Amino acid sequence: xxxxxxxxxxxxxxxxxxxxxxxxxxxxxxxxxxxxxxxxxxxxxxxxxxxxxxxxxxxxxxxxxxxxxxxxxxxxxxxxxxxxxxxxxxxxxxxxxxxxxxxxxxxxxxxxxxxxxxxxxxxxxxxxxxxxxxxxxxxxxxxxxxxxxxxxxxxxxxxxxxxxxxxxxxxxxxxxxxxxxxxxxxxxxxxxxxxxxxxxxxxxxxxxxxxxxxxxxxxxxxxxxxxxxxxxxxxxxxxxxxxxxxxxxxxxxxxxxxxxxxxxxxxxxxxxxxxxxxxxxxxxxxxxxxx
Ligand SMILES: O=P(O)(O)O[C@@H]1C[C@H](O)[C@@H](CO)O1
Numbered sequence: 346x347x348x349x350x351x352x353x354x355x356x357x358x359x360x361x362x363x364x365x366x367x368x369x370x371x372x373x374x375x376x377x378x379x380x381x382x383x384x385x386x387x388x389x390x391x392x393x394x395x396x397x398x399x400x401x402x403x404x405x406x407x408x409x410x411x412x413x414x415x416x417x418x419x420x421x422x423x424x425x426x427x428x429x430x431x432x433x434x435x436x437x438x439x440x441x442x443x444x445x446x447x448x449x450x451x452x453x454x455x456x457x458x459x460x461x462x463x464x465x466x467x468x469x470x471x472x473x474x475x476x477x478x479x480x481x482x483x484x485x486x487x488x489x490x491x492x493x494x495x496x497x498x499x500x501x502x503x504x505x506x507x508x509x510x511x512x513x514x515x516x517x518x519x520x521x522x523x524x525x526x527x528x529x530x531x532x533x534x535x536x537x538x539x540x541x542x543x544x545x546x547x548x549x550x551x552x553x554x555x556x557x558x559x560x561x562x563x564x565x566x567x568x569x570x571x572x573x574x575x576x577x578x579x580x581x582x583x584x585x586x587x588x589x590x591x592x593x594x595x596x597x598x599x600x601x602x603x604x605x606x607x608x609x610x611x612x613x614x615x616x617x618x619x620x621x622x623x624x625x626x627x628x629x630x631x632x633x634x635x636x
Contacts, residue, residue, distance in 0.1 A: 357447050358454070360507045362408070367458030369406050374399045374423035378430035380635055381461035381586075382628075383453075383577060385468035386610075387416040387617025388593065389435045394625045395424030403436065406455075410448055412436030416469075416614050427633035432461060439573055440492065441551035446499045450576035454508060457584040463523070463635055464581040467624075469613045470571035470592035471553070473563045474543060477594045479616045481539050482531070483569050484524045485590030489546040490515075490575045491562075497549075499576035500583060509583035518582050523589035523635065530630040536623065543568030545592055547575040553608045559598040569594060593620055 358366075371377075376399075384391050392398065401421040403409045412419040419436035434456065438449045453464065472481065490498065504511045524542065531540045546562050548554065550572035554562070562570055569592045581588045595616040596608050 357445070358408070358451055360505050363451070363454045364458050366406050366409060366455045370401050370421055370455065370459055373401045376423045376425070376430040377460050378423065378432040379460060379462045380429060380431045380465065380632065381434065381456045381463070382431060382465045383434045383437055383467060385437070385573070385593065385617070386414065387469055387614040388467050388621070388624065389416070389418055390618070390621030390625055391467070391628050392422055392424075392433050392435055394426055394629050395422060395431070395433065396426070398422050398424040410438055410444060412438060413442050414439060415610065416617065426629060429632055429635075431632060432456060432459060437573055437577070440497075440549050440576070441572060446492065446497050446576055447502065450499045450580040453577050453580040454584060457586060462586055464577070464586045464588050466574050466577050466581070466588065466590045468545075468571045468574045468592050469595045469617050470545060470569040471608075472568070472594040472597045473546075473559060473570055473600075474541070474568040475600065477541060477568065477597060479594055479596055480620055481541060481594040483545070483592040483594060484527055484540065484542045485545045485574070485592060486519055486524065486542045487544045488518065488575050488578065488590075489544060489565055489567055490579070491547055492549055493575065493579070499579050509585065513579070513583050515579070515582065518578055518588060520587045520589055523587060526634045527589065527591065527627075527631055530627050530634065534626060534630065536627070541568065545569050545571060545574060545590065547571060547573065554598070556599055559600055563598070563600065570598065593617060593624070
């Protein structure tokens with residue numbers, strides 16, 4: 346298996362490598378899910394609503410990278426939600442862990458090869474929009490691929506058309522119908538006031554931003570800031586999947602430089618943990634509405 350990028354192929358893994366990884370994962374379950382969920386930092390609690398979960402640790406998949414961040418356990422999990430088979434990815438890969446961009450999003454290609462058609466991507470994010478508070482949620486309706494704009498787009502390199510087209514439109518990246526369904530769930534459950542729709546910007550991390558950086562990124566028009574998601578969205582769309590993106594707002598950017606408290610990963614995990622039960626309830630309803 347060629348897990349290097351020496352030939353400048355887009356993914357570093359050939360089409361055949363990705364199919365072989367998918368076949369390996371499929372050996373663990375007879376379920377054939379069409380819905381995939383990527384759990385953001387601390388959001389693995391979504392896995393608690395899975396009936397008959399079957400975990401597939403990344404270590405059993407040949408040449409699959411490991412997840413090194415607290416709050417990301419490092420496994421795929423098959424299971425059922427509301428009578429529908431789903432595949433969870435618990436343990437995303439981040440650019441700041443030292444993985445090249447093509448490797449960060451490679452699991453999305455494996456999910457596609459497994460049969461996933463609808464990709465639900467979650468993350469923990471900082472609120473740049475002054476209206477957002479920790480514990481709020483934001484449906485991502487557009488994004489700013491900051492690494493992409495500066496030459497680190499996940500699709501840089503040779504393109505294998507079996508994965509998707511060389512040039513990819515991103516104007517319709519986020520599925521509106523899925524967004525409306527999620528909104529409906531939040532309103533039905535009485536939590537409509539926690540929900541926003543907005544623009545997510547990805548930065549490389551692992552540093553959180555300075556006040557000056559937050560101000561610039563807010564001026565760009567971003568509502569929430571994080572260190573993931575966009576490479577997965579781009580590869581999901583390249584693979585012709587329907588994509589839904591959700592940010593859990595875990596902290597409010599200190600645009601006035603007024604706070605004496607320094608933001609930590611533990612703060613992010615705590616808010617994610619506090620929101621776990623609500624997210625589980627919402628996801629049970631949401632998945633029942635997803636085709
Ligand atoms: O994997 P996500 O984007 O949810 O994780 C966020 C960004 C960093 O990885 C981490 C910072 O606490 O949370």
